[in-house]
Amino acid sequence: MKHASRLEGTHLVGAPARPSAARARRRTVRWTVIAVASLFVAVVIGLFAGAVRISPVGIVGWMFGGGSLTEQQKAIVAELRLPRVVLAGLVGAALSVSGCAYQAAFRNPLADPYLLGSAAGAGLGATIVIVLGAADVPLALPAAAFLGALGGVGLAYLMASTRAAGRTSTSLLLGGVAVASFLTALQTYVQQRNTDDLRAVYAFILGRLGTSGWHEVWLALPWVALACGVLLASRRLLEVLSLGDLEAASLGAHVARDRAIVVIAASLATAAAVAVAGLIGFVGLIVPHAVRMATGASNRLVVGLSILFGAAFLILCDVLARTVVAPGELPIGVITALIGAPFFALVLRRSGGAR
Amino acid sequence: MHRFGSVRGLPLLVSLFAAFAVACASSSTSSVAGGSTPTTAAAYPMTIDGANGKVTLDAMPTRIVSMSPTATEMLFAIGAGDQVVAADSYSDYPSEAPTTKLSAYEPNAEAIANYQPDLVIYATDPGDLQSSLDKLKIPALSEPAAATMDDVYAQMEQLGMATGHADEAKTQADALKAKIEGVVDDVGDAGKGMTYYYELDDTYYSVTSDTFIGAVLGELGLKNIADQAKGASSGYPQLSAEYIVQADPDLILLADTKCCAQDAEKVAKRPGWSDLSAVKNGGVVELDDDVASRWGPRIADLLQQVGDSVQAQAGAHAGAQAGG
Numbered sequence: 001m002k003h004a005s006r007l008e009g010t011h012l013v014g015a016p017a018r019p020s021a022a023r024a025r026r027r028t029v030r031w032t033v034i035a036v037a038s039l040f041v042a043v044v045i046g047l048f049a050g051a052v053r054i055s056p057v058g059i060v061g062w063m064f065g066g067g068s069l070t071e072q073q074k075a076i077v078a079e080l081r082l083p084r085v086v087l088a089g090l091v092g093a094a095l096s097v098s099g100c101a102y103q104a105a106f107r108n109p110l111a112d113p114y115l116l117g118s119a120a121g122a123g124l125g126a127t128i129v130i131v132l133g134a135a136d137v138p139l140a141l142p143a144a145a146f147l148g149a150l151g152g153v154g155l156a157y158l159m160a161s162t163r164a165a166g167r168t169s170t171s172l173l174l175g176g177v178a179v180a181s182f183l184t185a186l187q188t189y190v191q192q193r194n195t196d197d198l199r200a201v202y203a204f205i206l207g208r209l210g211t212s213g214w215h216e217v218w219l220a221l222p223w224v225a226l227a228c229g230v231l232l233a234s235r236r237l238l239e240v241l242s243l244g245d246l247e248a249a250s251l252g253a254h255v256a257r258d259r260a261i262v263v264i265a266a267s268l269a270t271a272a273a274v275a276v277a278g279l280i281g282f283v284g285l286i287v288p289h290a291v292r293m294a295t296g297a298s299n300r301l302v303v304g305l306s307i308l309f310g311a312a313f314l315i316l317c318d319v320l321a322r323t324v325v326a327p328g329e330l331p332i333g334v335i336t337a338l339i340g341a342p343f344f345a346l347v348l349r350r351s352g353g354a355r
Numbered sequence: 356m357h358r359f360g361s362v363r364g365l366p367l368l369v370s371l372f373a374a375f376a377v378a379c380a381s382s383s384t385s386s387v388a389g390g391s392t393p394t395t396a397a398a399y400p401m402t403i404d405g406a407n408g409k410v411t412l413d414a415m416p417t418r419i420v421s422m423s424p425t426a427t428e429m430l431f432a433i434g435a436g437d438q439v440v441a442a443d444s445y446s447d448y449p450s451e452a453p454t455t456k457l458s459a460y461e462p463n464a465e466a467i468a469n470y471q472p473d474l475v476i477y478a479t480d481p482g483d484l485q486s487s488l489d490k491l492k493i494p495a496l497s498e499p500a501a502a503t504m505d506d507v508y509a510q511m512e513q514l515g516m517a518t519g520h521a522d523e524a525k526t527q528a529d530a531l532k533a534k535i536e537g538v539v540d541d542v543g544d545a546g547k548g549m550t551y552y553y554e555l556d557d558t559y560y561s562v563t564s565d566t567f568i569g570a571v572l573g574e575l576g577l578k579n580i581a582d583q584a585k586g587a588s589s590g591y592p593q594l595s596a597e598y599i600v601q602a603d604p605d606l607i608l609l610a611d612t613k614c615c616a617q618d619a620e621k622v623a624k625r626p627g628w629s630d631l632s633a634v635k636n637g638g639v640v641e642l643d644d645d646v647a648s649r650w651g652p653r654i655a656d657l658l659q660q661v662g663d664s665v666q667a668q669a670g671a672h673a674g675a676q677a678g679g
Contacts (some may be wrong), residue, residue, distance in 0.1 A: 051595035076597050079627035136616070156569065195444070195460065198616040203558045210596060211558050213626030230418030326585035329559070 031295050035308035042312035042319075043244050046085035051136025051326040052076055085330065086241040086317040087276060088332075089311035092208070092283055094224045094273040094354040097303060098266035098312025099284025100291075101231050104242040104299045105262045107171050112285035116176035120183035122274035125189050127201050131194040131315035136240040141204075142219055148183075150156045157332025164260045206276035209318055210329050216276040227269035227308050234262055242299055273302070279331050280314070286312055290343070402631035403517050407485055407497035415519045416494075420467050422459045424499050425479035427452050428651035429511050430476075433527050435518035441470040446644065448653070464488055474517065501650035503576075508532060513653070519540050527652065532657040538662040539574050545669035546576035546662075551606040552580065552599055552633075557615040559594045566590045567650055571658060572608075573663055580604050600627050605668050608632040608640050608661060610647035617641075636671050640664045 048251045054073050061067025062074060069077065095113055102111040113119050125148025126141055134140045159175035191201050208216075231238070237258050245255045273280070287310040291302050307340045314332075317339070323333040403410045420441045421427040427446035429441050442452045443459040449474040459479065460552020464487030469473055474490055475495040488495040496517060500651055501507045510526040551572065553562050561581040562569045569579055571591070586590035611617045619639035623629055633639050640661060646653045 051598040072601065072603070075627045075630060076600055080596050083626065109363040153416065195458075199556045199611070200616075203556050203615065206558075208558060210593065211625075215626070233556070322597075323594050325584065325592075327595050327602075328592040329595050331593075 003087045027295070027297065031297065031305055032308075033277055033300065034107075034180065035305050036185065039308050039312040039315075042315040045087055046088070046315045046319050047077070047081060049323050050076070050081055051322055051329075058312045059309075071140055075242075080214060083217050084209060084317055084322075085211055087212045087217050087220065088209055088315045090220050090224045091273040092287070092314025093228060093276045093311040093318075094220070095280065096287035096306040096313070097228055097231050098199065098269040098273075100114040100288035100299070100303055100306040101238060101262050102284070103288055104238040105266070106243060107242055108170075109289065110285070111173060111281075113266070113273075114279070114281060115285070117152030117156050117179035117181065117183055118149035118267050118270045119279055120180040120187065121148035121150070121155075122146070123185040123279060124148050124183045124190070125151075126204055127190050128277065130200050130204060131190055131197050132336070133183055135200070139219075141284050142223075142272065142275035145275035146268065147272035149267045149274065150264065152176075152179055152183055153198050153263055155183075191199070205278050206324050207280055207332055209332055210322070212276065219355050220276045221224070223272035229270070230265040231262065231269075231303055232307075234258070234265070234298045238262060238303060239299040242347035246272055259319045267297045278333075280336055282336045282343075283310060283317075285315055286340045289339035367449055367638060370422070383523070401516070402498060403513065405493065405496045405513070406499050407480075408437050410494050410517075412474065412494050416472075416517065418471055418473045419518070420470050420472040420475045421446060421458070422457065422462055422484075423476060423498060424448070424459075424645070425649040425651045426476045426510075426514065428649065428653065429498075429514050430518065432512060433515045433518070433520045433524040433650045435514065435520050438518055440472065441467075446647075448619060448651075464491060466584060467494065474581070476514070481642070501570060503567070503570055504532070504535060504654075506567075507650050507654070510650075510663040516670070531652050531655055535571075535574070535658060535667050538655065538658045542575050542662045542665050544576070544667045549606065549668065550578045550580050550602065551574070552594070552602065552604040552606055553579065553608045554611055556593065556611045559596060560591060561593065568610075569645060572661060575658070575662060577606070577665070596623065596625075596627065599633065600610055601631050604638075605633060605636075606638045606640060606661070606664060608642055610642045612641045612646050613644040638664065638668050638670060 021256070022197070046078075047059055048054075052073075055071065058067050058069045058073065059077055060157045062077065063067045074174040098118075099112045100117060102113065103109060106116075125144035125146070129137075129140050129144040131137055151177070156176035156179040158174060159178060160172040191198060218257060237253065240251055240253045241255070241259055241262065248255050248258075271285075288302055291297070291305045291309055295301065295305065297305070317335040318332055320335050323328045324330055360512050365509055371511050394417045397602045399415055400411060403412065415438075417438050419430065419435070419439045421430060421439055422443045425445065426444045428441040428448055431452060433451050436449070439453060441455045441457060441458045443462075444454065445459060446452050446454050455470075456636065457463070457479070460481065462477065462481070462484045464484060464543065467488070468491050472493055477497055478499055479497065480497065485495055485497070496513075498510045499512065501510065508531065511528040511531070512521070512640055515527075515676075553568065553572070555561060561584075562579075563581045563585050564570060565585070568575070569581075571606055580599065581594060583598070584594060601617045606621060609617050609619075609622070618641055619634075619637075622639050623634045628634055642657060642660065643653075646657045671678060
């Protein structure tokens with residue numbers, strides 16, 4: 001992090017007019033408090049709302065060791081609702097932080113975990129494991145999803161780097177789109193050759209938050225925590241990368257190495273999310289943008305806020321998914337896309353107008 | 356543009372070739388007599404009132420291609436199995452069915468025509484199967500998913516008529532009906548007030564009583580917990596795990612033992628499910644996905660399996676009440 005110190009006091013293009021250090025600190029504190037509070041509120045709503053009506057007083061009482069919940073209600077809260085809230089938070093945080101990282105590392109506002117082929121790769125890996133009948137082997141699914149995600153982004157990287165133009169963000173994104181289509185086609189091919197597994201594959205891809213328990217939480221937690229930790233620690237690095245390769249190099253960054261660290265960490269988070277929850281769209285795209293637009297902050301702050309707001313956002317989306325048509329469920333991807341697509345259009349309009 | 360033009364012309368060329376192949380084939384088929392012995396001297400040419408409109412058969416079909424696993428089961432059940440030359444990739448029952456690689460999901464008229472059929476039976480037409488077969492002058496009969504048992508009997512009899520096995524089909528349909536009524540009678544009032552959860556896959560997709568399988572199970576007097584979610588979807592809602600646990604159904608019917616490798620042991624290990632009555636009292640019933648998703652004659656065996664469990668559960672109830 002030697003180069004980081006050189007950045008102190010450097011005016012950063014893209015960030016809003018530099019506020020005084022004190023004001024920046026106040027803003028950081030204010031937004032951090034808001035984000036933590038939002039996450040807390042989301043968790044509380046997530047715990048209180050559900051297909052089954054359970055008195056909030058009873059839930060609070062149970063959390064403090066007493067209360068009037070029946071055994072069945074305790075089982076519902078402790079084994080179904082709570083792990084689902086925690087998992088939704090983890091997945092939301094993972095997708096948001098990786099979206100944030102991809103956008104900065106590739107300097108492209110439209111980059112998200114899915115555009116670059118990591119999710120398609122994770123889907124392919126998971127499909128192969130299911131088709132081979134190895135889905136029950138411990139860790140086989142998340143491992144395959146992780147390798148697939150990394151392979152997807154790696155391929156996109158290779159494609160872009162062989163272009164004479166070099167690893168510009170545009171060629172990377174194009175590479176990512178091509179790789180994503182290719183891997184999705186491969187995944188569809190493998191799936192169609194094994195139509196007996198069609199339902200299991202679809203069930204995996206369309207998301208599994210509804211069937212999750214603590215097992216999935218423990219599966220995802222270490223990877224998501226590791227990735228979030230790495231990206232939080234590299235938040236200055238992200239800011240440098242988002243300036244562009246030449247500028248970053250002139251500021252002392254090892255562009256290729258730094259970008260690799262960020263991409264690996266983001267892919268790790270994506271893979272963990274896909275492995276336990278299937279493909280959930282738009283979260284990685286809209287949360288970092290919403291944070292940037294709302295706070296006007298640079299990537300240094302956006303990384304951390306994306307984690308918190310991403311967790312809160314997906315917890316609330318999941319609340320809608322399991323209450324709107326209760327006792328039925330809506331696929332969570334429908335909720336995130338219904339909110340995400342119009343937002344995407346808004347971001348496009350705004351970023352277009354800025355040029 | 357020139358290149359695009361030639362690509363666009365390709366399907367036309369292909370269908371021309373296919374038509375040519377069929378024309379050649381049909382001249383040779385007349386010499387190939389089917390090995391079956393029809394039970395009735397049916398009057399051909401005949402016109403059948405299919406779900407896809409009037410279907411005219413010039414002679415007794417001896418080269419049937421079945422694009423529906425259910426139709427395949429029915430054809431063999433009514434004694435028309437010898438007349439089936441090819442069945443789609445899912446037609447895995449009975450074992451003597453001529454299963455091929457033909458896909459019922461993405462039916463390919465050309466691949467079907469390759470078997471020189473004089474009748475094609477299908478359950479779903481996802482695209483232009485019917486119109487393609489029309490162009491190839493291959494008679495096709497649609498036997499879509501049944502909504503009730505009466506549809507099942509009617510389909511069996513229609514297939515019997517079309518294939519020259521009308522009497523046998525009637526006998527088989529009546530036998531099936533008697534079998535179903537037998538199960539319902541055996542169960543009697545045991546199923547009254549009993550609830551069940553029917554599982555389509557391990558993400559808790561279920562069926563309401565508006566579906567065929569839901570209606571059939573309803574014959575036993577069971578209450579379906581998914582009916583609460585009727586407003587959510589057209590018969591196949593995804594249920595919330597919380598709701599299933601709260602509803603605590605007497606029976607858990609697993610129609611995902613093949614697709615998703617579920618069994619009673621795995622259900623017991625699901626978070627929050629270990630204390631469910633069905634799990635504790637042996638009320639988790641492992642069904643055959645294939646039988647459960649079709650509307651063929653084996654549906655009676657499935658109903659028997661569920662009926663037995665209903666009686667066992669009723670016995671356990673009575674025992675528990677007497678003992679406690």
